[in-house]
Amino acid sequence: MNPSLHYNWFSNIRGDILSGLVVALALIPEAIAFSIIAGVDPKVGLYASFCIAVVTAFAGGRPGMISAATGAMALLMVTLVKEHGLEYLLAATLLTGVFQILAGYLRLGSLMRFVSRSVVTGFVNALAILIFMAQLPELIDVTWHVYAMTAAGLVIIYTFPLLTNKIPSPLVCILLLTAVSMVMGLDIRTVGDMGELPDALPIFLWPDVPLNLETLWIILPYSLPLAVVGLLESLMTATIVDELTDTPSDKNRECKGQGAANIVSGLFGGMAGCAMIGQSVINVKSGGRTRLSTLIAGVVLLILVVFLDEWVSQIPMAALVAVMIMVSIGTFSWESILNLKKYPMSTNIVMLVTVAVVVATHNLAYGVFAGVLLASLFFANKIGQFLFIGKKQSAPNEVAYTVVGQVFFSSSDKFISAFDFKADLDRVVIDLSRAHFWDITAVSALDKVVLKFRREGIEVEVIGMNEASATIVDRFSVHDKPEAIDELMGH
Amino acid sequence: MSKVLACIDGTGALPEAVCDTAAWASKRLLAPLCLLHVLDRREFPIEQDAPLSGTIGLGAREALLEELAELDAKRAKLAREQGRLMLAAALERAREDEAFEPSTTQRHDDFVNCLQEMQPETRLLILGKGSHGDSLGVHIEPTIRALHRPILLTDKALVEPARFLLAFDGSATSRKALQMVAESPLLKGVSCTLIMVGPSTYDTRKELEGAEQRLVSAGFEVDAQLLAGEADEIILQQLEITSADLLVMGAYGHSRIRHLLVGSTTSTLVRRCSAPLLLLR
Numbered sequence: 001m002n003p004s005l006h007y008n009w010f011s012n013i014r015g016d017i018l019s020g021l022v023v024a025l026a027l028i029p030e031a032i033a034f035s036i037i038a039g040v041d042p043k044v045g046l047y048a049s050f051c052i053a054v055v056t057a058f059a060g061g062r063p064g065m066i067s068a069a070t071g072a073m074a075l076l077m078v079t080l081v082k083e084h085g086l087e088y089l090l091a092a093t094l095l096t097g098v099f100q101i102l103a104g105y106l107r108l109g110s111l112m113r114f115v116s117r118s119v120v121t122g123f124v125n126a127l128a129i130l131i132f133m134a135q136l137p138e139l140i141d142v143t144w145h146v147y148a149m150t151a152a153g154l155v156i157i158y159t160f161p162l163l164t165n166k167i168p169s170p171l172v173c174i175l176l177l178t179a180v181s182m183v184m185g186l187d188i189r190t191v192g193d194m195g196e197l198p199d200a201l202p203i204f205l206w207p208d209v210p211l212n213l214e215t216l217w218i219i220l221p222y223s224l225p226l227a228v229v230g231l232l233e234s235l236m237t238a239t240i241v242d243e244l245t246d247t248p249s250d251k252n253r254e255c256k257g258q259g260a261a262n263i264v265s266g267l268f269g270g271m272a273g274c275a276m277i278g279q280s281v282i283n284v285k286s287g288g289r290t291r292l293s294t295l296i297a298g299v300v301l302l303i304l305v306v307f308l309d310e311w312v313s314q315i316p317m318a319a320l321v322a323v324m325i326m327v328s329i330g331t332f333s334w335e336s337i338l339n340l341k342k343y344p345m346s347t348n349i350v351m352l353v354t355v356a357v358v359v360a361t362h363n364l365a366y367g368v369f370a371g372v373l374l375a376s377l378f379f380a381n382k383i384g385q386f387l388f389i390g391k392k393q394s395a396p397n398e399v400a401y402t403v404v405g406q407v408f409f410s411s412s413d414k415f416i417s418a419f420d421f422k423a424d425l426d427r428v429v430i431d432l433s434r435a436h437f438w439d440i441t442a443v444s445a446l447d448k449v450v451l452k453f454r455r456e457g458i459e460v461e462v463i464g465m466n467e468a469s470a471t472i473v474d475r476f477s478v479h480d481k482p483e484a485i486d487e488l489m490g491h
Numbered sequence: 492m493s494k495v496l497a498c499i500d501g502t503g504a505l506p507e508a509v510c511d512t513a514a515w516a517s518k519r520l521l522a523p524l525c526l527l528h529v530l531d532r533r534e535f536p537i538e539q540d541a542p543l544s545g546t547i548g549l550g551a552r553e554a555l556l557e558e559l560a561e562l563d564a565k566r567a568k569l570a571r572e573q574g575r576l577m578l579a580a581a582l583e584r585a586r587e588d589e590a591f592e593p594s595t596t597q598r599h600d601d602f603v604n605c606l607q608e609m610q611p612e613t614r615l616l617i618l619g620k621g622s623h624g625d626s627l628g629v630h631i632e633p634t635i636r637a638l639h640r641p642i643l644l645t646d647k648a649l650v651e652p653a654r655f656l657l658a659f660d661g662s663a664t665s666r667k668a669l670q671m672v673a674e675s676p677l678l679k680g681v682s683c684t685l686i687m688v689g690p691s692t693y694d695t696r697k698e699l700e701g702a703e704q705r706l707v708s709a710g711f712e713v714d715a716q717l718l719a720g721e722a723d724e725i726i727l728q729q730l731e732i733t734s735a736d737l738l739v740m741g742a743y744g745h746s747r748i749r750h751l752l753v754g755s756t757t758s759t760l761v762r763r764c765s766a767p768l769l770l771l772r
Contacts, residue, residue: 169546284555330547334550
């Protein structure tokens with residue numbers, strides 16, 4: 001057997017099967033809850049979860065990661081479903097998959113290096129908050145029974161593991177609460193009240209939409225953000241799983257895998273989805289490591305809902321809300337709150353802005369965009385401070401300026417203001433041989449300085465311009481030549 | 492391109508056989524022997540009784556990362572210690588066998604990847620057969636495909652071979668193999684049976700004669716045979732008849748696609764051949 005086949009599928013059979021079972025249970029509440037948020041039947045989310053989990057098991061780039069129908073994606077499709085209906089959602093899902101596959105071929109996965117740690121933390125926290133907020137409609141305007149059930153559910157989830165950790169406590173919570181509500185005949189909302197559940201295996205169906213430009217213009221504004229958010233969450237989750245298991249993953253293959261999964265999901269009547277941080281952590285914690293765990297999770301999910309649909313429809317929503325609150329608590333990075341005190345203010349602002357923008361817009365892509373932008377600005381500001389300009393009287397009526405450090409758009413004002421144009425001099429020498437000019441702004445700042453001196457009738461000599469501007473080109477040919485970097489940076 | 496590299500783990504449970512063979516080869520080639528042990532994390536057992544509670548609470552990710560890192564650290568230390576002991580035993584044995592300048596190396600890496608990285612300084616790679624419950628070993632085929640260095644595959648000690656069998660089919664790969672055998676000191680003085688499988692035509696006879704001449708002029712005692720039939724069957728038969736100690740052949744002259752469709756003589760032979768096998772690429 002090929003060793004990569006062996007490692008990726010059969011190196012941990014027992015652990016993967018068990019964790020796959022545990023994860024399947026954690027997938028059901030999210031698929032149902034967010035189908036309802038998106039305005040479609042739970043069936044759509046459950047079929048999607050099955051298709052996405054199974055396809056990413058084979059085509060994904062990160063073994064052991066769990067992908068399915070997610071909240072982050074569901075929140076983006078609400079208005080599309082409301083205004084145009086399910087068929088357009090399926091078409092948008094197909095287009096999302098196409099974009100993601102394209103992104104994989106264009107190697108956009110490597111763009112993730114621009115997403116800083118604080119943006120990732122902000123993303124994760126925002127996601128946890130979104131998942132939590134999505135549970136609130138189930139807790140507003142309800143009888144006290146629902147609150148009692150949810151609280152009891154949470155108590156079971158967190159205390160049952162103290163008794164034994166061989167049985168998934170979310171399962172115990174769901175079973176017990178369902179039994180209680182059935183026995184006592186409580187009049188509370190159940191899964192069956194929320195819409196149609198799957199009663200058969202998914203079948204292949206081409207979305208019933210006219211194939212014209214008009215359709216494209218309807219679905220495009222939804223497909224693009226869906227593709228972006230799906231890839232962002234998937235790649236971030238992949239990084240988290242990489243870190244937990246200390247094994248590498250293929251990010252561009254993951255993009256293509258997510259795309260393929262969404263296309264299959266759209267063709268089998270499912271909505272778009274992506275990787276899930278909470279469920280992936282549960283998978284790793286329960287001993288899942290290889291592709292087999294993802295496959296088992298998807299298959300078991302389908303078996304559970306298709307063959308037990310009578311029973312699944314009896315599950316009170318309160319039980320699912322309890323499970324989702326657990327997922328949201330586990331997803332949130334509580335450490336980041338403690339770190340607020342430790343970390344520099346700029347890092348905290350990036351994290352908090354990411355969270356705030358996501359919570360305000362319900363769109364993770366906007367949050368990440370704001371976070372990345374802010375982080376870049378802070379970085380430019382910081383690097384701009386690495387500029388020192390020394391001034392020395394080198395001869396009577398002559399001053400020598402020595403510029404050391406980085407000159408670019410953020411530091412060019414500082415560069416200009418360091419020169420004294422008012423002094424009574426004949427000649428000025430500007431030594432740039434230890435400076436770096438990174439862009440055109442820097443060059444024009446120098447031009448301005450030279451011009452100003454000349455207007456005062458002072459002669460200017462610039463030394464080391466060639467070395468200083470060597471860094472201005474877009475591409476340095478220094479990829480595998482360490483001495484070239486030395487030369488560039490160390491002059 | 493200087494060392495004889497011998498893997499004492501990762502491809503089989505026969506460190507002694509690999510060690511003895513490697514010592515012999517390093518003496519013949521006058522190349523330093525490097526005994527390699529690769530610590531492949533994927534080989535470490537995964538925690539068997541992970542909690543199945545399926546819950547994640549406050550700080551779940553941080554706690555889990557801490558826990559997994561701790562476990563990995565423990566396993567890595569154990570595996571490293573075990574590897575060091577194996578390497579020490581192998582080094583001892585190589586010294587007893589009077590290997591040429593034996594040394595040891597331990598690396599944390601993926602097995603094939605590690606061998607690829609060490610390829611530039613590898614002259615001959617020695618692998619043991621069988622690992623992961625596979626009679627051949629899961630690493631062997633990818634290793635053979637990934638490397639472009641001679642590979643000696645063995646499950647028994649090859650110390651003083653009396654006769655080797657050289658499979659020749661006139662292809663570029665096998666001509667290259669012939670060239671390498673003729674020029675290398677490894678098999679000097681060992682009798683050779685040169686076989687070509689194919690119809691007896693003027694061309695094939697001519698080709699075989701040329702090959703024989705090449706070996707004779709390099710100082711080999713050669714018994715050349717042209718046989719008709721199924722290449723792998725004939726080669727295995729001849730190995731038994733001539734009781735040769737070693738089979739030498741060019742490896743994977745064809746593409747992966749052809750391999751998928753019709754199978755490869757190399758793969759079949761690697762699996763079925765009971766004698767040590769020297770693959771030349």
